[in-house]
Amino acid sequence: MRNLLHDRQRRIVPILLFGLVFSFGHRSSLHAQLWDQFGGPNRNFRVESGSLSASWPPEGPRQLWQRELGDGYSQVLYEQGRLYAFCRRGERDVVVSLNADDGEVLWETSYDAPLLPNQIAEFGPGPIATPALVGQRLFTYGATAKFHCLDKNSGRIIWSKDFAGEMDRGVGRGAGASPVAFGDLVIQLVGGRDRAVVAMDQATGEERWRSPHYSEGYSSPLIGRVGSHDLLIVAEGTVPSQISNPLATRNRTALDPRSGELIWKVPISGGDYTMSILDLGQDNLLFGSSAYDGGTRVIRIRESDEGSLQAELLWSTRKMRIAFGSYVRLGDHVYGSSGNYGPTLLIAIHVKTGKIAWRKRGFARASLLAADGKVLILDEEGSLAIATPSPDDLVIHSRARVMERISWTTPTLAGTRLFIRNRKTIKGLQLGLENPRAAAASRREEK
């Protein structure tokens, strides 16, 4: 009898162990396949992925599918085999869920969103902000300042708010800050007097707090943690009426995400037309860069012995000015595309010192994301490259034109599949290592 039990244990234990390993591995691979907000799961354009092939054929990585989408620049979200895209057709904002395997529409919801009277649509009518996927809900913020909460499975609108309709404001070139979630709140930078940053209950839309006056901008707020403090970090923008006022202050601020209470504020001198993407490193260095007459600034945040937080400008430089593309921080260096209407350069800059490590020509304004020890670079001309960055150099492994200009949206990487969009089209590409014969056969089938 003892031997029989022992035998069964000997069979069961490995099965249990295998199950545990598989489930852990599966959860981590699931987590690796998630893009649920602006900048990916950690809002920093760094994602886990499968092994990405560094060698592409001349025509580029294999295209899985392509379909018409609609106008806009919002990043595409991914979760569990589904894509969520936010676009615009005519006078309506459209939220659509697609099957990531083949691009087929799973559901589509739209609502009227006529341009606001003073809205400037020279770069298109949007949407600009990337939605946020939180639990069963999808939160969107359109260029006309309409905020929606939808059911992610059906597209049903659960609640909505019209910030432009309630308050008299202009959206400039379109409301562009992406919403961010904290606990049971969804937080949106709206901008303007008395309604600057608004925190809403995710389930009901009930307003829980609102910060005082802010200048609206296109920079998306960031949730971070320094010591024992949760922070909502906001880059204040430039009110159109203040653009020419060199004395107008623009601030990097940190609020308590639970209450909206100000924790610290660092004034930014001079012009800073803020489209800055913010990144908070483990070393509590806050990096942000903007174009025009902005520049790159790093703010150091420190927790005092008493537990309070202080923030100060560590360094600033105008040698790196990122227009709207995403950048990545790897180790002590940030890699990004600097330049606006003049020449653009890929630049590596040391986060602690501001020293430029290298500069490279060859790409138009570009967005970067990091995965598998490499960076993917998509420039506005639709050229995609995979490269290995280091403080010494950038080694480009492969490059191909995969999209029509203008490709301003950072692609979404889920596993080894890359989803890219421009103002008309969305497509899926396979970046993983593939059996060459199977890949070639697949291409022949597509033709």
Next chain:
Amino acid sequence: MKSRALVLSFLVLRLAADSTLCQVPERSESGLTLRPPEAHLDSGSVFHALTGGETQLVLSSDAPLQKLAATSSRMVGYLVVPYDVDEGGPPIAAGAFRIPVRSLKTGLERWDRALLGSRFLDAARHPEVLFTISSASSFSTPEVRGDSLTFTVEVKGRLAVKGQDVELTLPATLNLIPSRLSLYSKTFGDYAALKGEVTIDTADFGWKPSPRAAPLFGSRIHVSFHIVLSSVPPDRDIDPFIDRTLHARRLRFDNLLQDTDDPVETYRFGNRLMVDLWDDAEGLQGLVESVLRKPGVARRNYAFALKAAHRAVELSGAKSARFLTALAQVYYERGEMDQAISWQQQALKEETGLGPRGRAAVESTLSRYLAEARAIAPEE
């Protein structure tokens, strides 16, 4: 054998001479910038001369009995400023410029013509003055004002006039001003401004006035330059959705009109462009306005402008006052007063949507046409 050796020697010497000649990169497709070589692009930030705006160059002679000053605002070219110029080192890595001889204007028509002639600048054979910068040294730390830097520099380069080129060393000031919102009316880029003066001896370029002519012509030319440059090329349109090729060709047409004296090539190019713009009313209107109104155009071909203007009016359904008045002006320039008056009157119709000020301007021009028509009508 001897004659063959002589010919070969001559060729070798000629090649050797050519290798020291001022080598300036070709113009870009639009004609408003130059194409820096890869080595220059890798050396630092390229700043492009803003052409067609303010005066960039003033040349004046030292003749005791005649003061001539020729100006140009049509210089194209670039400077390369090393990326980390604030950390020391030469403030200019390279540069090159082309100055259309035809763009030099004295304000006196006979002297403008004379300057182009073979006796002076010989524009037919040498349509451009060329200047290249090989190096620049700064002998002191730059002056810092906010985020702007000012260097006092000594620029070394070569100047080529009428096929003759000489080495030049000239003192200059280089201002570097980063982009700022208050300067966006000019351009969106970072700025550089190179200013300086130099006096050159005309004998270096093979021209020496006779003793009798010297009091009138002088033998030295004082050159004063103030070149404003931007990191955004002047042919870059910030509209990201524009058809860049068509935009560059559009600019190229203006460039041919204003900076060359080759109406055959200019309007051959223009005709090809018109074909591509045939369904684009605004594009066609742009061609009309260039022929009608751009300054310094050697040959305004009104038959060309008439074709484009009629098509623009047709495409707009005769509802654009701007298109209609341009068509009227073309007829006016051709001396066809009846047509000019008729089209100008058309512009006053309600459907063209003129506001009060626009209406007043159109009416004023119409009055002028009517008065001229009456004045030149044969007396009864």
